[in-house]
Amino acid sequence: MAETETPTAEKKQRPILPFLRLPEDPNDKPYLYGSKCKQCGAVYLGARMACSKCLSTEPMDEVRLSDRGELHVFSIVHQSAPGIPVPYVAAIVDLPEGVSVRCNIEGVEPDPKNLRFGMPVEMFTEKVHTDREGNEIIAFKYRPVNSGK
Numbered sequence: 154m155a156e157t158e159t160p161t162a163e164k165k166q167r168p169i170l171p172f173l174r175l176p177e178d179p180n181d182k183p184y185l186y187g188s189k190c191k192q193c194g195a196v197y198l199g200a201r202m203a204c205s206k207c208l209s210t211e212p213m214d215e216v217r218l219s220d221r222g223e224l225h226v227f228s229i230v231h232q233s234a235p236g237i238p239v240p241y242v243a244a245i246v247d248l249p250e251g252v253s254v255r256c257n258i259e260g261v262e263p264d265p266k267n268l269r270f271g272m273p274v275e276m277f278t279e280k281v282h283t284d285r286e287g288n289e290i291i292a293f294k295y296r297p298v299n300s301g302k
Contacts, residue, residue, distance in 0.1 A: 155223060162171055164286070164287045164288055164289070165217060165219070165288050165289070166280075166288065166289045166290075166291050167284070167288050167289070167290055167291065168183075168265075168290075168291055169281065169282075169291060169293075170186055170199075170288050170292075171199060171200070172186055172187070172198055172199035172200070172217065173278070173290060173292075174217075174295050175218070175278075175291055178272060183217075183278045183291065183293065184217050184218065184219055184220060184253065185198065185201060185217075185218040185220075185276065185293065186199070186215055186216065186218060186233040187215075187216050187218050187250065187252055188200055188213035188214070188215060188216070189213055189214045189215075189216045190204040190206065190207060190211075190213055191209070191211050191212075191213065192204065192205055192207050192209040192211060193206050193209070195214075195251070195263045196216060196218075196251050196252050197252065198218070198252045198253075198254060200213075200215075201213055203215075203287040204283070209223045210256075212299055216246050216250065218250055218252060219248050219249050220275055220276040221248075221249075221273060221274065221276070221298065222246040222247050222248040222249065222274055222275075222276075222295070223246065223247050223271050223272065223273060223274065224244055224258065224268065224269070224270060224271065224272045224273075224274055224295075225245045225246060225247045225253060225270065226242065226244065226245050226270065227242050227244040227245075227258060227268055227270075228242070228243050228244070229230045229241070229242055229243075229263045229264070229265065230242075230243050235264070239275075240263040241257055241259075241263055242257060242258040242259070242261070242263045242268065243255070243256075243258075244256055244257065244258045244295070246274055246295050255295065256276075256294055256295050257295070258274065258295050258296065258297070259293070259294050259295070259296050260296030260297060261296065261297050266297050272297060272298075273298040274295040274296060274298060275295060275296060275297075275298050276293050276294070276295050277293070277294060277295070277296060278291050278292065278293050278294075279288040279291070279292065279294065
């Protein structure tokens, strides 16, 4: 009977979080977006209804956030939920717009000697899961910027 069922909808890529944008044009890179207050210029990760700096409730401008930042703080996780490989690097990355984002750092051995506060990192995306409808779930992560880039 499965062969006679109606065809399913086209499979898509879906962001794991609402502030990750996956452009439809394959030539455009995925990016994080934020909200910028029109009154004071404060920038926040994702959509905001009001500014916590100046308390303005005027609609904010959407801004594309940089894909490069600096490692602010990190922790090497050695114990996690079942099915999550350990160890891994959990971190907070500061972006030039004044926004900080929680993320994982990959592309480096999870050892403190390989990481330093202030080191430049860049965002990348990858498929981390497939949902029940067959859509690819895309997450963002950061990795050290190669000195040759």
